[in-house]
Amino acid sequence: VAPTRHNAAPQQPVGEPPQWTGLWGTTLTENTSDNRELFVRTTLRELLVYLVFLVDICLLTYGMTSSNTYYYTKVMTDLFVLTPSDSGVAFQSISSMADFWTYAQGPLLDGLYWTKWYNNQSLQNGDQSFIYYENMLLGVPRMRQIKVMNNSCKVHKDFRNEISGCFDVYNEKKEDEVDFGLVNGTAWQYHNEKEIKGSAHWGLLTTYSGGGYYQDLNRTKEESAEILMEMNNNLWLDHGTRAVFIDFSTYNANINLFCVIRLLVEFPATGGAIPSFQIRTVKLIRYITYWDYFIIGCEMVFCLFILYYIVEEILELRIHGFSYFSSIWNTLDVVVILLAIVAIIFNVFRTIKVDKLLGKLLEQPDIYADFEFLAFWQTQYNNMNAVNLFFAWIKVFKYISFNKTMTQLSSTLGRCAKDIMGFAIMFFIVFFAYAQLGYLLFGTEVKSFSTFVKCIFTQFRIILGDFDYDSIERANRVLGPIYFVTYVFFVFFVLLNMFLAIINDTYSEVKEELSSQKDELQITDIIKQSYMKTFMKLKLKKEKISDVQKVLRSGSNKLEFKDFRETLKELGHADHEISEAFSKFDHDGNQILDQEEQERMKRELEEKRVSGLAQQPWKKLWEWLSGEIDGGYRRAWQAK
Template sequence: MKCLSNRAESHLTGQVEQDPMCDGAWVNQGYCSSPPPIPRVSTIYDPQPVFQGSMDGTYKLDAPGMFPEEPVPSSSDQSLKNKKRGCCSCIKGLWGTTLTENTSDNKEKLLRTTLRELLVYLVFLVDICLLTYGMTSSSTYYYTKAMTDLFMNSASENGVKFQTIGTMADFWSYAQGPLLDSLYWTKWYNNQSLDTGDQSFIYYENMLLGVPRMRQIKIKNNSCKVHADFQDEISGCFDVYNEKKEEDLSFGLINGSAWTYHTEKEIKGSSHWGLLTTYSGAGFYQDLGRTREETALILTELMDNLWLDRGTRVAFFDFSTYNANINMFCVIRLVVEFPATGGAIPSYQIRTVRLIRYITTWDYFILGCELFFCLFIIYYIIEEILELRIHKCSYFKSIWNILDIVVIMLAIVAIVFNIFRTIKVDKLLGKLLEQPDLYADFEFLSFWQTQYNNMNAVNLFFAWIKVFKYISFNKTMMQLSSTLGRCAKDIIGFAFMFFIVFFAYAQLGYLLFGTEVESFSTFVKCIFTQFRIILGDFDYDAIDRANRVLGPIYFITYVFFVFFVLLNMFLAIINDTYSEVKEELSSKDDELQFADIFKQSYMKTFMKLKLKKEKISDVQKALQSGSEEIEFKDFRETLKELGHADHEISEAFSKFDSDGNQVLDQDEQERMKMELKEKRDALSAELDNLGANYENELSDKPTVIASEQKGLSSQTFVDQEQFQRLVTQVLRLESSFMTINTRMELIMEKMGSQEKATINAATGMQSGVETASDGCVLVHLDQTAKTDVPSKRSNRHM
């Protein structure tokens, strides 16, 4: 029985050890006294129930006084503890994440932390969306389209447009015709003067900033080697463009910047990525005039003195405009490349950007979003530092952590460039206003503003992708990431074989059709052309014209092996892995459910209102005695029987006992009844709003029975972890009782057998006395004694 008592106590405390004296039983060596009495906790007048929902949908009651509580620390110890941990608790409160807090054994805490992270991140996402979309406008497209139509589609008298330029003569025809007409607007459509002086307003709305600039890059003569058989007929040789072979000697009239070479640093130029190659920012340049007449004279002089010759490899027109209506700059560069093969290849580059940022109210709202964005970046920097300090190198094993770092780094670069751009534009505009005859070089700023916009677009893309980090707990959301993660090795291995075949066909197409088909003219174009063939976008007639025999063979074999076989192998790998992942996830419950958080809040509110309503009902019952006066003693005894605490009863009574005589007269009773009725009606309305059918759902829960709330008034609710610990202890206690019961039954069986053997022995002894002689009786008794010894030993052992 001692073992039984110890064993029972051990399961009540949860601290168990094995005792060899009890033959494998579990006892608690550190807890020998009886458990402390359960303190009474009332939930009638000041109910504080905690309604905890487990992940399996069940709900549990927690009684704070049911189990021994830890000793409360003194005020001095508590103040010292607060001083030591004040900073840490503040950091955990502000920057607590699933990586900084221990949530491995607490799914509810993990759920709440994830939800809080998601809500904070959604605010950040809204801010970055406002920030990004606030810097652009649909007017940007129309501004770019207007400039494109004007400078690209305007034709000269002989029908030359910019995109139809094919020779140097066409270049000069376009420059002296459509270009001049497009750059300088001095009259209305009825030939009435605009009265803007020497300032040009393109389309009457877009001011031409400064003066346009022409620039060319030349190649040295004899930069290539002529074959000996043609040296007598060919006097000069100009190679394809190479920065090392640029002509740096003056030529032509020599006097002026158009005939003198300038380095990229001297003219503060920038390199350009053309259709044929990348060109430096150096060369020979000429700034045009502020009026049409002045510019026409300059162009005529350049053409008459052969400013363009055999050594010219590229010519540029650079100018900028500003539209005050939409606060947009348009930086335009017209490029004509002159390859070593002869002819001309036109191209253009138009960048529409917003360089002046803060003018309207909306702009200042975006400024507020930018400041808010900076605070968010500081917040996330501290968060990532804390996570990195905790997890060290294992921090980089998660792709989401790497994505966090990428987003933060791009954001920091964006912030620095925004400050740099604002300062640089102010200086440039100030200089331009002081000297309006200078070339307005916005090429550098427009380039980096475009890269800034591209960087923000990429950063916003990553920011949206990061949302999957917080919603991937759901098995539906997890299917994509799990499928790609599991089949990554198979895809990478098969991709190696796929691209061997793919690049083999790309080289074949380049060598077969590169001389005649534009889409196969370079190896890089071959690669993209083959991707387009996979998507169904191809020009089979061009391939067939280039090679009537090998063209169809190339096309048919490529489509069969790459499209029908290899590409579908990728799909087969993904589909097979997806089926496995879906089957596995279908047998698992979701680890986290955001619905549980809202359901628990719903249940807390519901139970609080329900308990308050029951409290009012109990007081109303106490007032239904019908007597004109109710003494405090009777009132107290009635409510005590219903499970109410003394201090709660005193509060309720003294609230309406206005004269303090410990007796409720008729008026005081009426006031109490009226107030209780109003409160009960209000609570009933709130309960109806929460859901009339929720009480039925609550009654279906095995662990929560509404009708037992009064009997369980001393209980509140436990969290899942504590409930599981209690369940484990009860199961152990039940198992121990079952073991004891089995052994007790075994002992009883042996004792029954012992009793039967004793009775049989006594019966035999009596019959021996009656039938045998004295000597036989002695022998029989002696044998009976011998047979009885083992039974006694066995009984002692038991």
């Protein structure tokens, strides 16, 4: 059974006229099932159009990115995360509430407010801060904390006399919403997510809501320091605090990039502190330079392409119905189009939202500039474009995979899919058994085994040779080595090699079957035909009859097809041309030209040369050579 080709999409019944040709003509809308040349030419046209679309989407995607984003992120990370205070406390080293206040009143304030040059001369921008002299601080920074209620958990009766309060791990249902401390002011009064237009955040320990108790700092360092001192003295952080957020945004006009920074310190129920940070460098203002206006043109072309492909997919769906989705490539077409439509809608939304937010900020520079929402969705937009571009490149295989060489990979994967699925069940039973064993044995001491999910990724890393054996052995001196040795033996040496053996055997079978198949017209043949015609017009191509006669002169009493084919292929002839020429004289269909058949070929070739046909274009010569071959004889040779 011949391997299934990628393009084996439903075709129209043979004999029906094409329903859509020309601009909207594709291999699914034209009747190409009985016309190999039409199929190849249609596919080639689709490929050329798609390559233009691919270049356009690449320009759009890379036009929205810049190498400056990395350096901008690195500069801000070095300043706000790695810079230590006089006592040596940096954000990354915060381990207690005291360390948090040391950092907030030291490196944080020093990093936020830059109003003087390094020689203490004024920047002459009033109280507007320019971090590193280049990055304007937008609005004022905001600090926000989330708390849990007292008695949100139960204390064992044996400890109730010594422990009066119990603050559980964070849960949105247990979030504290009661005013505390000084009561007056936003720092001591609870505000829900809707009131402060906040958004949930996925931290290292859990996901936190967008509400809480917040305090906006000031535009000057001195006033902000007073605010922090008051919060520290009145115990703003206490037993119930589970997370503190520090949010602010900057803008660099030199490179037209926004940097939206969120510093998070989580205070788990175990005590201590766990710092983390999120720095999103995004391009929110799109159209400033000439390059940006070039990107506008690319965006318009992109929209036209999406409209074109929408119409094309609708026509194909109309012809084939739900059977259209039987091909994974058609499903991929729909996915790419849907992602593109979402990207276009979001691009319009983002442009309007940024203009509105910047206008409000310019009117009220003393308020908190909340770019977190836009930065989050801009990041998701970039991620979506990255995935869409990936799928767009993968889709190129749709147009080149019917080539015999390209078919081998897809046919191999398709044929061994059932075997791989059966193997996967056995593999993951063993794999997850070891993951649970590792979690229970080492989860309390080894970070890479601290959660079940981390165990899964750690075991994949072990397969690739990335592991920390010493930590496993320290966690359990007896079961640790046993776990490691048996896992490597069963999973790496046994199961992984079984997986490779399944693919290797199937690949060998597919390759053997493809080598025995009849050669069909390929895209490369169409291209060869085109440039050979051009060379003939320029008299740069040698006479084809001479090539065939050269092969006959070098042959023996019995000339095999494979030798005939290899020699002519080296001289630049296409497979289907060689096959047709050989079959005309191979009367018995044994793919061997005996002495009599060779003499007949030589005689007819010489007659045509003498008659002057060799001076005609190669197309007419080949029409004679392939001729009107007897239908019954040709079918018999192909079957043979």
